[in-house]
Amino acid sequence: MDEEKRIGVFVCHCGTNIAGVIDVKALAEYAKTLPNVAYAEDYTYVCSTPGQTMIRDAIKEHNLNGTVVAACSPRLHEPTFRKATEEGGVNQFLFSMANIREQNTWVHMEEPEKAMQKAKDVVRMEVARASMLEPLTAKTVPVEKAALVIGAGIAGIQASLELADAGIKTYLVEKEPSIGGMMSRLDKTFPTLDCSQCILTPKMVDVERNPNIELMTYSEVEDVSGYIGNFDVTIRQKSRYVYEDKCNGCGKCQEVCPVSRPNEFDLGLQPRKAAYVPFPQAVPLKFTIDMDSCIKCDLCKTQEACGDLEAIDFDKPDELVTVKVGTIIVATGFDMYDVERKEEWGYKVFDNVVTGLEMERLISASGPTGGNVIRPSDGQKPKSVGFVLCAGSRDQDEEDGAKPYCSRVCCMYSLKHAHQLIEKIPGCVPYLFYMDIRSFGKAYEEFYYRIQNEGGKFIRGRVSRITEDPITKNLTVTAEDTLLGQLLEMELDMVVLANAVVPAESTQKIKTLLTLSNSPDGFLLEAHPKLNPMSTTTDGVFLAGMCQGPRDIPDVVSHAAAAAAAASIPIHRGSVTLEPIFAIVDQEHCGGCATCIGLCPYGATELNEVDGKLVASVNEAKCKGCGTCGSGCPSGAIKMQHFTNEQIMSEIEAFAQGW
């Protein structure tokens, strides 16, 4: 502190983003007039290599011991400029960033004079702060050589296999009794028409066999503490009331069980017993007893059923397991939009209105009808089937909970259903009511042509109403054919609502546990929508698949592999660098009042006895640097590194000087 402060200020033009609104040269000149500023310059793109070189060189040339860059938000380029500062030979934490783009020229472009004034204020404040900054040393911590994947749909399966193949111990947690997720419910996959189960099952089996994967099905993440490299995860293994090691999957318990409940896997289209596996290819093939509907008749325990295996225990409790992992991948998938809320389409009112996923089960060879598509009202094969695309997608009706975004899979799966209907039912005509057919993927547009040639009828218009003939149960669909500009009424045997994909309800808990955010659409927020769509703002936590936004299977698989690659980096590196922006307790002043213990949202503060006196301390790794403890400490014993009281006060004072 005794050393004379010599600060360099670098004003970025950001092309015309900044320079187009304010006079950057005048700003640099202004900066030169500020106390402690030894050097100021402007440049088109400070983030470019020449720009960074400029910082480095200026530090050496002008003997600078602090830097301020007036440019964009620190979110993007703070690391860039910190590095440039460090390369110039100055501690990277002696750098401060003034945002004159997002919060200034972008929002005040109509008022350049005021924008200039604001830019001056911000630069002045950051110079003042930079004068007070202290050199800090980043800390490195070792990374646990294990990863957690939450959710075992195709995203979680892919991510786990990638991680496991990279030699990383992977805990795969799935809340349902089997892995497979939504993809296991599908019949065929567009546009290649591979059987979904046939391509998924081998991967499911691989998961079970892979020695690096510890599969935890019927389990839920209960608690997460710690930080990148050292997450402590508590997992509740819900009781199946069946010992997995003893159950051989013979299914005799299921045969004798007298209880009949709707099978969730089949969307309630067919029943299951209280002792069940959701579907025959389930992994693991271990039975689960649904205690909510079990009547404990003991038939499953008899000699003829489970018998000597003794795999069933009605008193088996849930188990809590704690694992330590370095990184976490969230792959919690999606839900389907509750299309019942769109009353005009009569879902659950008219027997023959089904959802896309229900059609998928009806059309599936392993579904309740063995692949015979039938009308729920009378079991007859439909000869004309309407498809309502964008059922809840691309719809601004917030009252109905509809979503403004495109769900990205409905056009294609409806095309696929159209193809399958033509193939399975001779003479059946599918009518697709669409807004735009979005067939954007590889070989998708070709598939669209194919369905057109096969006899699919495409009507560009939104279905405004569906009514039912109470006797025949046929449906009359009203829509406007926007290409012909005429109103259309059509009697159809059956209607499929291609309902939107929506954020999964179950993701909420994970979101809270991992302190993630969501984007306005409700899906989990990525670190950067383009350049980092698989990371989150929580270090060490990554996203895979539909939990981040709607995407089709190829995109999910790519996303999952990317997440796995990203999640494996810290593990393979073996250590991570932690920002030294954490709170420090001056234990001489600490009175041990424990106020900070209750305040810390991350559980980073703790009370220990030192020399016979209770004092607080902060776990540097857990601390996120929010400062809550510091502001609450009644004796002022807690100091937030990099955001000390003095540093913040200097900013406020500098701001006040301008007025």
Next chain:
Amino acid sequence: MALFPIYSKREEGRKSIIEQKTLVQTLNLALDMERCTGCGICAEICPEEAIVKGPLGAVGFKEMEVPEMVFDQNKCSYCGVCVELCPFTALKLTENGEPKTDLIDQEGFPHYLKVAEINLDTCVRCKVCEEMCPRDKAIERNVPEVTERQQAVTYTAEMQLDEDPGSENKCTYCGLCGEICDALTVEHKEATPINIEALGEVKFDSTKCDGCKICEEICPTDSIKIDRTISEAKLQGEVTINKDECMFCTWCAKTCPIENTIDIKKIFEGSINIKTENCPAGCSACVEICPCNALYLPPQHEPGEIAAKLEVNDDFCTLCGACVNVCPVANTIEVKRDVIHIEGTETELYKKTAGKMMELKTPTIEKLGT
């Protein structure tokens, strides 16, 4: 959110039906209100606690409505335990229209030991049991209507006619017997001057003879002898007990005029105890509801005598508990089942269930809004 399952409840006539429907399976549990007595056993024993006792119907003389049993179509596991344990066979469980009995078929649950037999060898097919039975359809009396009394019983009848020329009792074919009885026909041969004696033939139709022997008495020459043997001193046909309808109250057995003819075993053994000090005289709800007419208000025998408020004839009480459910005053009636007669394996589920059924039952009054 999904199309299925569809849970619903409907009334069909006097049947209250709950349904769990998937695309390929429809499960129905139907309560027949004609049979239900509101005893509440189903609510006591439902493993899923899907049945609760609803509010009591109108109370009025001979207009007693039983407390409605309310079934929760979502909670129900459609297992069939209640169907087995309803002593009044008021419940039916079906899968796609066919009876669903897999729990019992696989011996996952025992069923009541139902003993209700009529010894057809000793039964005379009289109507007493049918008239005494508190339930209309439990006694199945298939006895042909007696249109001609000769055919009411099984018998053989023989007629002997003295036609010996030397006998002093020889028939003169006078025809008197034929005139008074349908069973006898006398035909005369045409008279000739050669023989001045009346000749003829007496024909006997044994199916028309009812053994009254008036012919014997009226015959001027005592020529006729009737020998009628009743092989079975009873009416024809059969009287049986329909175990699906029988409440095993033993009314028929106790009132049968012929000893050891009806064998009925009550399903429950135990005790019913009436604490008349708590009973508000004159309400008679229990009397009205009792399906077996075991409860009664005793008459006043003499002027000035204070009759008891309520009494029970233990002989007929089946310990069903309907009276407990209907009684508006706490602790007036105590029903305690000690033994349940069953057939089949006593499974763990049964033991747990039986435990509930053997708890002491007494009216409890719940205040509204608590």
